[in-house]
Amino acid sequence: MFSLKMHFKKQNNSVIPGFGLSMGITVTMLSLIVLIPLFSVFLILSDSTFREFWQVVTDKQTIAAYKVSLSCSAIAAVINVVFGILLAWILTRYKFPLRRVLDGLIELPFALPTAVAGIALTTLYSGEGWIGGLFAKAGIEISYTRIGITIAMIFIGIPFVVRSIQPVLEKLDPQYEEAASALGASRSRIFFKVVLPEILPAALAGFGLAFARSMGEYGSVVFIAGNIPYETQIVPLIIMNKLEQFNYPAATSIALVMVLFAFVLLFIINLIQAQINKIARG
């Protein structure tokens, strides 16, 4: 640790004190809490061959779970982008009663413990629930199906998209829209030609965040999913099942696939965003 501190000191001769101390604490805590535990994934996997690894991560049941997780997360994120743009729009452009309440409510999925959200959604959409009951009459089941999973994922994704787009819309000068309307453009045309391109990078970022979060989400989804293999089993549930069977190498292998997927996803989104920003700046 001491030599590390000296090394940083040399690089930095700022007069502001505390570089060595704050850097030391930051790196130490980050290593102890995040990096070293994460690295243990590879330590466990080093005992098994690649073949074993590959067998586990391409197991039929696991593949089915990837499909459920991916499709439900993607659909939920798309729906969230649509409603996210709509919500961000009415919250920044219109004045109406309840506006502040709605604005404050957006963060509920962050603040509400996921388990509580999970059991509430499961009950609400079950055959006896207020909404589930209505659909049950039409012969549609929601809880314990992929529809239920998607709804839970929409729930947790709402704040990501709205809060990505809202600041951009707030900064987007209404003069811009006024100028377009002065030129005779219709409202919808203005929205699609002027506003939408501006908020697209933010919407994309929100999509990515909501998508990534949905893929990994456990608490709010586990109750409504029902855990039926090949049908409503999501990837985190597979990992949990393997853990309950004390099959640590299998759980770790699938976890590694998920982690890599999340990193690649975030990387791609960063790339796209950088690209769009470049175009926007001209």
Next chain:
Amino acid sequence: MRQKLVKWLLIVLGTAFLGVMLVLPLATVLVYALRQGWETFSQAIAEEYAIKALNLTLLATFITVIVNTTFGVFAAWAISKFQFRGKQVLTALIDIPFSISPIIAGLVFILVFGRIGWAYPLLEAWNIKIVFALPGIVLATIFVTFPFVSRELIPLMEAQGSDEEEAAALMGAKGLLIFRKVTLPHIKWGLLYGVILCTARALGEFGAVSVVSGHLRGQTNTLPLHVEILFNEFKLTAAFAVSSILVLIAVIILILRNIVEYRVKREER
């Protein structure tokens, strides 16, 4: 005329969406919690295991917030006030827990401290228990909420620049004095905001804790885990009664968050 129609159509649509997606689940919790009367409700929340779970949750949250706030302040200081190579990498590493499933967050601690973990022989020798005990729950919670405070502080402190700190240091002020008198007034609302978010997530953390807790009633059961057990035992009223405590805390946090966010925005102006 048409414009007005579109406006109200959009507002109704947005409100309805939030109503169905957010308000109805909230209402479900409260209605189910109280549907067998006040007495059943109060019995459920005064039950021994519920109280123990609440205490455990509060303790774990308290430790988590302390640890993550300490980390957040030091990390933000190092990253925003100094120039050094590898800054981008460090910032990206700190954000890792955001992109990792809570289940995996729990799993990694099993892989370190569990029966198969590389640190297990050591713990065995010293007779320390981490997994399926309080330290494991705390570690998993810290992991999941690790970047919450630093993430709020870094952009705020970067925007502020380091001129004032430099000026103070030039006059011979020590680190703590500079932080207290020059930096803290700038970031106090942002700091509080980060602490609130961190508290909210720590209170409700389920997946990661579920993996490392071992579900020992009265010992390693946090409130969200307790809710799960009650729900799986079909004790719906009790499950929702206990949930309503968490809902209450969540609503208070939301209100606080809004007040603080309003202050943060005002400071930025």
Next chain:
Amino acid sequence: MYVELQDINKRFGTYQAADHVSFSIEKGKLIGLLGPSGSGKTTILRMIAGLEIPDSGDILIDGRRVNDLPASKRGIGFVFQNYALFRYMTVFDNIAFGLEVQKKDKAYIRQRVNELIKLIGLEGLEKRHPHQLSGGQKQRVAFARALAPSPQLLLLDEPFAAIDAKVRKELRTWLRETINKVGITSIFVTHDQEEAVEVADEIIITNSGYIEQIGSPADIYKNPATPFAAKFIGESIVVENYGRLHGFEEDRSYDRAVIRPEFVRVTKKEQELYPHASKRGTVEDILFRGNMLELRLNVDGVKLITYRSLEDAPLAVGEEVSVLIYRLYLYNNHQVRLVENAAFQSSDAFAI
């Protein structure tokens, strides 16, 4: 010598911010470090302050080598370019901060701060916060804050850069007078030659990491030591074919010349006084500059600029006039030479 820099070198990556910089400053002087942006002037100032560490060379303050002395122990006051006032403290607390750090007793702090507030003329504004002050007032507070712990040396980084043009002039005079009153050795950095000439006792001209010239403003103006100094100080028009002008012979070792507007005299054709030394030219444009006129001239293909009083006989665009050039600076890549108009000097002799 109070401040001395001995063979200082400093490099940031590929950028040489200080290249064998050596100079010394007398006690009590007000020094202007003048140069274009990127010339290394701010780096020099920051090295004296201790905000940057030189790669090699020594910095001496009052005879003591301070290279390894932390910034806060060097006994300097520093005024930042954008003031860096503590936004969450009042004017009083801002000025008192340095004294509080030194743990001076309360009564002394109160007395010293009040004294400084009086010096900067901001009585009654002690309780204000920086955002409630104008740019000029902020500058004065930053100045007082730097002076509060009674430093031996005051360093100012572009002290007027963030102030609007109108207040700037007034503030320059104020700063000069106040520094003289306090009697503190001061160094300020600026890219504005007018500012340096007006405020400083002595100017140090920097260019891409090295010192071009050191001297009093008048001295540098009259005898620029390097081509850069000749072009940078005063208004300069660069002329290539100066041999076409009357009274100046082409010198093969100098390919260009600098002609300042005040070196050029324009008279109406019929009032021409020194025909041997003058040459005919045409007025290409006349610009009104508030208190005078700026003339754009074309003398046998050589473009010149000069000023003309509003009281002088009016000229018209396109008019042919007599143009007399008193002197110019010849220069090449390394040297500069002052040349007087030979024909004018000999005709002078005839007049006597």
